[in-house]
Amino acid sequence: xxxxxxxxxxxxxxxxxxxxxxxxxxxxxxxxxxxxxxxxxxxxxxxxxxxxxxxxxxxxxxxxxxxxxxxxxxxxxxxxxxxxxxxxxxxxxxxxxxxxxxxxxxxxxxxxxxxxxxxxxxxxxxxxxxxxxxxxxxxxxxxxxxxxxxxxxxxxxxxxxxxxxxxxxxxxxxxxxxxxxxxxxxxxxxxxxxxxxxxxxxxxxxxxxxxxxxxxxxxxxxxxxxxxxxxxxxxxxxxxxxxxxxxxxxxxxxxxxxxxxxxxxxxxxxxxxxxxxxxxxxxxxxxxxxxxxxxxxxxxxxxxxxxxxxxxxxxxxxxxxxxxxxxxxxxxxxxxxxxxxxxxxxxxxxxxxxxxxxxxxxxxxxxxxxxxxxxxxxxxxxxxxxxxxxxxxxxxxxxxxxxxxxxxxxxxxxxxxxxxxxxxxxxxxxxxxxxxxxxxxxxxxxxxxxxxxxxxxxxxxxxxxxxxxxxxxxxxxxxxxxxxxxxxxxxxxxxxxxxxxxxxxxxxxxxxxxxxxxxxxxxxxxxxxxxxxxxxxxxxxxxxxxxxxxxxxxxxxxxxxxxxxxxxxxxxxxxxxxxxxxxxxxxxxxxxxxxxxxxxxxxxxxxxxxxxx
Numbered sequence: 001x002x003x004x005x006x007x008x009x010x011x012x013x014x015x016x017x018x019x020x021x022x023x024x025x026x027x028x029x030x031x032x033x034x035x036x037x038x039x040x041x042x043x044x045x046x047x048x049x050x051x052x053x054x055x056x057x058x059x060x061x062x063x064x065x066x067x068x069x070x071x072x073x074x075x076x077x078x079x080x081x082x083x084x085x086x087x088x089x090x091x092x093x094x095x096x097x098x099x100x101x102x103x104x105x106x107x108x109x110x111x112x113x114x115x116x117x118x119x120x121x122x123x124x125x126x127x128x129x130x131x132x133x134x135x136x137x138x139x140x141x142x143x144x145x146x147x148x149x150x151x152x153x154x155x156x157x158x159x160x161x162x163x164x165x166x167x168x169x170x171x172x173x174x175x176x177x178x179x180x181x182x183x184x185x186x187x188x189x190x191x192x193x194x195x196x197x198x199x200x201x202x203x204x205x206x207x208x209x210x211x212x213x214x215x216x217x218x219x220x221x222x223x224x225x226x227x228x229x230x231x232x233x234x235x236x237x238x239x240x241x242x243x244x245x246x247x248x249x250x251x252x253x254x255x256x257x258x259x260x261x262x263x264x265x266x267x268x269x270x271x272x273x274x275x276x277x278x279x280x281x282x283x284x285x286x287x288x289x290x291x292x293x294x295x296x297x298x299x300x301x302x303x304x305x306x307x308x309x310x311x312x313x314x315x316x317x318x319x320x321x322x323x324x325x326x327x328x329x330x331x332x333x334x335x336x337x338x339x340x341x342x343x344x345x346x347x348x349x350x351x352x353x354x355x356x357x358x359x360x361x362x363x364x365x366x367x368x369x370x371x372x373x374x375x376x377x378x379x380x381x382x383x384x385x386x387x388x389x390x391x392x393x394x395x396x397x398x399x400x401x402x403x404x405x406x407x408x409x410x411x412x413x414x415x416x417x418x419x420x421x422x423x424x425x426x427x428x429x430x431x432x433x434x435x436x437x438x439x440x441x442x443x444x445x446x447x448x449x450x451x452x453x454x455x456x457x458x459x460x461x462x463x464x465x466x467x468x469x470x471x472x473x474x475x476x477x478x479x480x481x482x483x484x485x486x487x488x489x490x491x492x493x494x495x496x497x498x499x500x501x502x503x504x505x506x507x508x509x510x511x512x513x514x515x516x517x518x519x520x521x522x523x524x525x526x527x528x529x530x531x532x533x534x535x536x537x538x539x540x541x542x543x544x545x546x547x548x549x550x551x552x553x554x555x556x557x558x559x560x561x562x563x564x565x566x567x568x569x570x571x572x573x574x575x576x577x578x579x580x581x582x583x584x585x586x587x588x589x590x591x592x593x594x595x596x597x598x599x600x601x602x603x604x605x606x607x608x609x610x611x612x613x
Contacts, residue, residue: 008265011042038262060111080119096126098137121151176201204248219280236264307386331422341369380447513547521553569599
């Protein structure tokens with residue numbers, strides 16, 4: 001199979017031929033034959049297209065059988081497959097490790113019964129594996145001659161740029177349909193056009209809901225009548241027209257649908273059609289004017305502040321408001337980010353001049369509506385990016401919570417508070433921002449991009465120094481071998497540690513302790529038992545140590561008090577006015593070192609502090 005690609009610039013997505021509950025293999029092969037007979041020359045598949053892990057390669061084997069029994073010219077047919085997803089229990093789970101991709105590619109070669117794969121795509125980035133690792137694995141398969149061309153699926157502009165540093169990216173596969181404009185607004189389409197990368201548009205009819213919407217959309221129906229076509233054929237023709245590199249790959253499960261898809265590739269939309277559809281469809285914004293290409297009208301200025309939740313945007317926006325800028329913020333006005341863009345549109349139309357927007361805006365898509373609206377009014381958009389690190393933003397978030405509520409609210413309380421207070425959010429909000437972040441780029445249409453570093457303002461009244469010790473495995477242990485003591489009689493203080501702590505205390509250090517007690521969340525012990533154990537430990541040490549502990553279980557971070565998040569450290573700093581630069585955290589591993597760095601304490605391993613004992 002050395003196919004030169006699809007001359008119709010439309011392919012056949014074969015997933016549903018293997019994943020539908022009521023699939024029929026004989027009918028599926030007939031559908032593939034109908035598509036090929038109609039001129040379609042790209043078949044898109046994946047090793048994961050089947051019902052579950054026992055069916056890995058089902059769709060590929062189906063395609064191999066269909067091509068073996070087809071009477072046409074196989075040399076013109078291109079088969080694109082994917083690796084990097086697994087199907088445990090029928091779920092879709094990424095695995096982008098090099099070892100997995102190599103074995104997946106070899107299995108696909110066997111399933112397709114070919115010596116090489118025309119186009120091999122990473123099915124999805126694996127959050128547990130660096131993208132560069134996965135892409136290097138694809139490049140290695142290409143060098144070995146097992147893969148002719150390399151592609152990516154479900155990626156951002158930043159990920160495309162990163163991959164291009166490693167391998168020639170021949171294709172990018174993302175969702176694109178008349179009503180789904182994310183991959184237009186996030187500029188993936190622009191990026192592919194810029195580099196001449198094929199954009200394979202999966203789900204170009206939007207799935208079952210999208211098909212129903214297409215069937216009754218007045219603009220699509222009207223254009224279809226002019227072309228004596230169906231609204232679905234016009235929708236596919238429209239998707240093809242969004243950019244010269246776009247190649248829709250609709251999924252057909254009937255022969256007549258496959259033939260209809262091929263007919264769509266021959267529809268040429270005229271100026272009247274394009275004008276009508278551009279006004280009616282969300283994807284009609286595909287070629288908007290860029291703010292950087294417009295001339296600013298007078299002193300109009302739109303400033304978009306972006307940064308982590310708790311990066312310091314509230315302080316920054318205050319500077320602009322004091323200079324006469326009108327603040328537009330979803331948290332204060334309610335609604336969605338798209339509503340803020342609409343509000344900006346009305347304000348500029350009414351003669352407004354200067355505005356500052358300060359929601360987080362992590363992705364190109366989230367920023368695109370603002371840039372688009374401002375461009376229509378000839379208003380430049382300046383981006384001010386607060387370069388506050390995740391670690392500093394975490395400390396800021398904890399300081400805000402404690403200042404407002406007097407403590408770190410537990411997860412259930414935090415969930416309730418977050419519905420009314422935009423500053424009361426769980427740690428996942430910041431992790432989500434880091435995951436979604438696409439740094440601002442002038443190509444988005446910004447008139448300028450400025451960055452602001454973060455500098456923490458220390459309280460001059462904070463002069464107390466503290467020795468902050470992790471109790472678990474350093475000061476105490478369980479006589480029964482549990483993770484930490486289960487009752488007061490189970491408490492054992494590690495010998496020799498009290499004398500060292502006493503010397504620090506006598507030199508004026510405040511003694512503080514931290515512990516993790518997941519047994520509370522697991523229902524093994526209660527908080528009262530933990531308090532009794534801590535009291536017993538102080539009796540045995542013959543020292544007073546103020547201890548705070550996290551009672552929440554393992555797994556994804558849902559609280560601010562479990563290390564390495566800084567919550568307990570921030571609470572102690574505020575309570576005792578601690579001088580971060582003169583305080584010390586004693587721990588025994590990477591989490592403790594990270595925790596110390598976040599709260600601004602020096603770090604020492606417990607073996608250094610207690611070496612003499």
